[in-house]
Each structure stands twice: as structure tokens, then as C-alpha cells.
Amino acid sequence: MAENIFKRWNQELTLAGAGILLLLPLLAIQPKTYLTLTIAGLAMGMLLFLVASGVSIIFGLMDVLNFAHGALFAWGAYVGFSVFQLLMKWVEADSVLQNLAVFLTAMVAAMITVAILGIILERVVVRRVYGNHLFQILITFGATIVLVELIRVFWGPNDEVTTVPLTFSGNWDIMDVIVSRYRIICIFLGAIVYGVIQLILKKTKLGTIVRAGVEDRDMVQAMGHNIYLLFTGVFAVGAGLAALGGVAMSIFSLQVYPDMGGTYLLFAFIVVIIGGLGSVTGSLVGALIVGLSYNYVAYLVPWAAAGVNVLIMIIILLIRPTGLFQAGK
Amino acid sequence: MNETILKVADVHTYIEQHHILQGVSFESQADAVTVLIGRNGAGKSTALKTVMGLLPAAEGKITYRGKEIQKSKPYQIARMGIGFVPEHMGIFAELTVEENMRVAMLVEDDATARRLERILGMFSALKKFWKSKAGTLSGGQKQMLAIARAIVNDTSLLLIDEPSKGLAPIIVDMVIDSINQIKERSVVVLVEQNFHMASSVGDDYFILDDGRVVHSGRVEELVQNEELQSRYLGISKVED
Numbered sequence: 001m002a003e004n005i006f007k008r009w010n011q012e013l014t015l016a017g018a019g020i021l022l023l024l025p026l027l028a029i030q031p032k033t034y035l036t037l038t039i040a041g042l043a044m045g046m047l048l049f050l051v052a053s054g055v056s057i058i059f060g061l062m063d064v065l066n067f068a069h070g071a072l073f074a075w076g077a078y079v080g081f082s083v084f085q086l087l088m089k090w091v092e093a094d095s096v097l098q099n100l101a102v103f104l105t106a107m108v109a110a111m112i113t114v115a116i117l118g119i120i121l122e123r124v125v126v127r128r129v130y131g132n133h134l135f136q137i138l139i140t141f142g143a144t145i146v147l148v149e150l151i152r153v154f155w156g157p158n159d160e161v162t163t164v165p166l167t168f169s170g171n172w173d174i175m176d177v178i179v180s181r182y183r184i185i186c187i188f189l190g191a192i193v194y195g196v197i198q199l200i201l202k203k204t205k206l207g208t209i210v211r212a213g214v215e216d217r218d219m220v221q222a223m224g225h226n227i228y229l230l231f232t233g234v235f236a237v238g239a240g241l242a243a244l245g246g247v248a249m250s251i252f253s254l255q256v257y258p259d260m261g262g263t264y265l266l267f268a269f270i271v272v273i274i275g276g277l278g279s280v281t282g283s284l285v286g287a288l289i290v291g292l293s294y295n296y297v298a299y300l301v302p303w304a305a306a307g308v309n310v311l312i313m314i315i316i317l318l319i320r321p322t323g324l325f326q327a328g329k
Numbered sequence: 330m331n332e333t334i335l336k337v338a339d340v341h342t343y344i345e346q347h348h349i350l351q352g353v354s355f356e357s358q359a360d361a362v363t364v365l366i367g368r369n370g371a372g373k374s375t376a377l378k379t380v381m382g383l384l385p386a387a388e389g390k391i392t393y394r395g396k397e398i399q400k401s402k403p404y405q406i407a408r409m410g411i412g413f414v415p416e417h418m419g420i421f422a423e424l425t426v427e428e429n430m431r432v433a434m435l436v437e438d439d440a441t442a443r444r445l446e447r448i449l450g451m452f453s454a455l456k457k458f459w460k461s462k463a464g465t466l467s468g469g470q471k472q473m474l475a476i477a478r479a480i481v482n483d484t485s486l487l488l489i490d491e492p493s494k495g496l497a498p499i500i501v502d503m504v505i506d507s508i509n510q511i512k513e514r515s516v517v518v519l520v521e522q523n524f525h526m527a528s529s530v531g532d533d534y535f536i537l538d539d540g541r542v543v544h545s546g547r548v549e550e551l552v553q554n555e556e557l558q559s560r561y562l563g564i565s566k567v568e569d
Contacts, residue, residue, distance in 0.1 A: 205431060208424065208428050208432055209432055211424060212421045212424060215421045215422065215423060216421060218415075221402070221403035222381055222404075223432060223435075224404050225432075226402075226404045
């Protein structure tokens with residue numbers, strides 16, 4: 001009992017400390033600029049959450065370190081890019097409905113395509129190396145090379161410029177605070193995805209079995225559940241989330257390029273180390289910490305922006321080596 | 330005539346490079362509780378895990394109701410009607426008692442609902458802590474939950490690994506009562522080091538030593554045989 005109270009205290013104190021640190025920039029930044037940076041940070045955090053949650057779920061249930069997650073993210077971005085190219089009239093239309101339709105079509109197409117890729121990857125490659133992290137890293141790194149080369153074959157080696165649907169571009173000026181429309185959409189998208197994942201994990205039997213599997217895979221099997229089918233499903237969902245992140249991030253950064261997965265995979269690993277591997281809420285909190293701190297530091301001390309997340313990760317590793325949240329939360 | 334429900338014949342099991350089971354054979358009859366006893370490291374838990382498919386049998390045959398199962402996956406074995414309570418209980422600590430039971434239910438029909446009602450009658454503490462996280466339960470309550478999960482389906486064979494381990498004597502007596510109730514509906518194979526428990530619920534025994542069955546017979550005979558108890562179970566009579 002006392003141990004549980006200390007654990008909870010420890011977690012709450014760490015979160016409170018993180019909250020105070022995130023308010024500190026107010027001492028050096030004007031409140032309106034702070035709000036603009038906060039919205040930018042939240043949007044970046046939500047996009048990182050989409051990538052990191054897949055990594056976290058796959059590791060939490062399957063104990064698999066999937067280094068091909070970045071390549072799946074890039075595949076998602078490219079499929080979304082192709083849908084935008086095919087339906088450019090809808091992208092450029094001055095209609096919220098048509099813009100929303102093309103955005104949703106791109107996301108669904110990317111998620112389905114990449115989920116299928118994920119199923120193939122799990123069945124053909126990852127299944128052979130369950131229980132061996134070194135082989136997992138090597139084999140999924142190899143899969144990354146293949147997947148990235150396939151992008152070059154299908155879409156060419158050059159960077160491509162993506163387009164923001166017309167009504168999603170531009171800013172709102174709310175009481176002199178500049179708010180990017182697409183960033184608000186990203187924040188809502190991340191919140192919806194988090195809500196759906198939590199709903200499935202907490203309120204459905206399948207989600208309960210997945211949470212049980214995070215704790216004890218053997219026992220789930222001994223209760224009559226086909227853990228390998230569950231693994232394939234979870235891998236497909238993780239891949240689908242990577243694709244969703246790829247589509248949303250490519251519109252955010254206005255470009256796609258074959259190696260784009262590597263950059264975001266690094267961020268994703270920082271996020272899951274901070275939040276705790278296997279925890280969806282941990283991924284959300286970790287992603288928001290990374291997104292917000294990156295934006296504040298980039299404004300105040302631009303040269304230190306990239307390093308601040310590594311610094312936070314080191315501090316978290318020193319205080320709570322397992323991350324802020326436990327697996328399965 | 331007694332029907333053989335489970336037959337383990339000359340089974341060999343390895344854990345990494347260690348040869349743990351070296352030709353274990355035993356049988357479990359309908360309407361009987363079979364007890365596997367022996368010292369620590371004798372291979373008792375490995376034997377149950379091998380039957381459940383959690384460890385692969387390198388050689389030998391395991392037959393359940395006449396069907397070979399040594400190549401089957403654990404989930405397939407569980408779906409044949411075999412319930413398993415591991416030594417560490419296998420409780421999902423972050424899930425509530427209700428969620429633990431739901432994970433265990435393969436079908437949620439009227440028959441399962443009736444079984445659940447009967448189980449909650451047998452283990453009333455589970456009803457009381459229905460919405461609590463299983464990790465907050467006491468050791469005895471966790472053991473009740475582990476057994477409850479294993480019998481909530483139409484289980485015809487129950488494998489239980491050391492249910493008395495780490496429990497207070499009064500709780501052990503409760504577990505004995507519950508196994509005596511369960512054996513009226515299911516065949517039970519029990520791994521146990523606690524001789525009091527083994528002799529209270531067991532009908533047939535198999536003593537394992539160094540990965541082999543070295544003795545077997547009726548439990549009432551073992552209770553009378555102090556030499557056997559002393560040699561294989563480390564039980565010695567205290568002189569008056």
C-alpha cells in the first residue's frame with residue numbers, strides 16, 4: 001500500500017514538475033507569443049503522439065522493437081500525397097466539405113495500405129525474431145531499407161511538395177493571438193485518436209485482452225486467446241497509426257521525402273522513453289512534453305532546440321528509468 | 330470403470346539447454362484428483378506447463394480425452410476445456426477483478442453466467458472487490474481469482490500449480506474446500522509441495538524427482554508410508 005502511494009506521488013510530482021517547467025518560458029516570452037508557441041507545441045506533440053503510440057503499443061504487447069516504424073510512417077505520407085495528387089480539385093476547392101473529404105480519404109487510404117504492409121512485415125519478418133531484441137533491431141532496420149527503396153521506386157527519389165487543403169490553410173486571429181488552422185486540426189486529430197484508442201482499450205473485450213497481454217502473454221494464451229493473431233492485429237494498428245501520423249505530418253511540414261521516417265522515428269523513441277514503453281497515455285504526455293519544449297526552446301534559444309528533448313529524456317531516465325507511465329495504462 | 334482423461338507418456342522437456350523432464354509419465358482419471366509431488370526443481374511445474382503447451386515437449390505423447398495435444402498451441406489446448414492456474418497465479422494486476430474474469434470467459438452466454446454466479450458464491454471476496462484492481466487483492470484473494478478464471482468456462486480438466494504457496498494456513502483450508510468442490514465437476518491435476526493439502530484433496534499421487542516419476546499410487550497409501558515421505562518429500566516425523 002505504502003509503495004503504491006509513493007509510486008503515485010512520484011508520478012504526480014514528476015508531472016507537476018513538468019507542468020511548472022512548461023510554464024517557466026512565460027518569464028521570458030510575451031503571453032500572446034507564449035499562446036501561439038503553445039498551440040504550435042501541442043500540434044507538434046499530437047503529431048508525434050500518432051507516431052509514438054504505434055511504437056509504444058507494439059513494444060508493450062509484443063516486446064518488439066520496430067525500427068521499420070519510421071518507414072511505415074513515410075509510406076503513409078506518400079500514399080496520402082498520392083491521394084492528394086489524384087483529388088487535387090478537392091484539395092484546392094474553397095469548400096470545407098470537399099477539403100475534409102480529401103483529408104479523410106487520404107488518411108483512410110494510407111492507414112489501410114500501411115496496415116496491410118504491417119501485416120506482411122509482422123508475418124514474414126518480425127514473427128521469426130520474437131524474444132530477441134538484437135535480431136529485431138537488425139531485421140526491422142533491414143526492412144526499413146527495403147521499404148524506403150520501394151518508395152524511391154514507386155514515387156521517385158526526390159522531395160515532393162505537399163499541399164494543405166485550402167480551407168485548412170491560413171490563420172485565425174483570436175484577440176491578437178495568431179492561431180494556425182491546420183495546427184488546431186492536428187490537435188483535434190490527436191485528441192480524437194487518443195480517445196478512440198482509450199475507448200477500445202478500456203471499454204471493449206478485445207482491448208481488455210490486449211491490456212492483459214501487455215502484462216502476461218503466456219497467461220492470455222492459456223486462457224484460450226490466440227496471441228499471435230492478436231500480435232498481427234496490434235502490429236497492423238500500430239502501422240496504421242504510423243500512416244496517419246505520416247499523412248498529418250506531411251501536410252504540416254509541406255513535404256514528403258523517402259527518408260523522412262528516420263527523423264520522426266528518433267522523436268518517437270524519445271517520446272516513448274519519456275512516457276514509458278507500452279503506455280498510450282505515456283506516449284501522449286511524452287509527445288506533448290517534447291512538442292511544447294521544442295517550440296519554447298526554439299523561440300528562446302534556437303540552437304538548443306534539438307538538444308532539449310534529449311536532455312529531458314536523460315533527466316527522465318535518471319529519475320524514472322521506466323518512463324512516466326506504466327505499460328498497459 | 331475409471332476413464333483416463335489425461336495421459337502423459339515418456340515426455341521430455343528442455344528449458345534452454347537444461348533437460349528438465351526426462352521421460353515423465355503419468356495419468357489422470359475421471360472423478361479423481363491427481364497430485365504431482367516432489368522437492369523443488371523436480372520438474373512438477375514444468376510438467377504442467379508442458380501439458381498446457383507453454384513449454385514444448387521435445388519427445389513423448391500427451392493425450393487428452395484420446396486426442397494427442399503435444400503439438401497444439403496453448404490457446405487451442407485451453408479451448409479444449411483445460412484450465413490452468415500457474416504457480417505465480419498469472420493475475421493481471423492492472424485489470425479489475427471483473428476484467429480478469431472477462432478475459433477468461435471464452436463465451437459470454439447463459440451457461441457462463443450461471444457458472445460465474447456459482448463461482449462468486451464459492452469465492453464471495455471476488456464479488457466484494459469486483460471493481461477493484463486485481464493487484465490490490467491479498468494473496469488468498471488472488472489465488473481465488475486465479476482459480477475462478479480457470480473454471481469460468483466449461484472446464485473439464487483443471488491444472489493447478491502450488492495453490493497453497495505463500496498462503497496462511499486458514500486460507501489454505503479455504504483453497505482445499507474450493508478444490509474439493511471443483512473436483513465434483515472437473516478432473517484436477519494438482520502440483521503441490523504442501524503435504525497437508527496434497528493429502529487432503531488428492532486421490533492418486535505421482536512423486537517426481539530429477540525430472541522422472543519415481544513412485545506412484547493412492548494418496549492414502551502415501552500417507553501411511555513414512556519412509557517414502559522422508560526419502561522424496563523431506564518429511565520426517567517429530568519424535569515425542
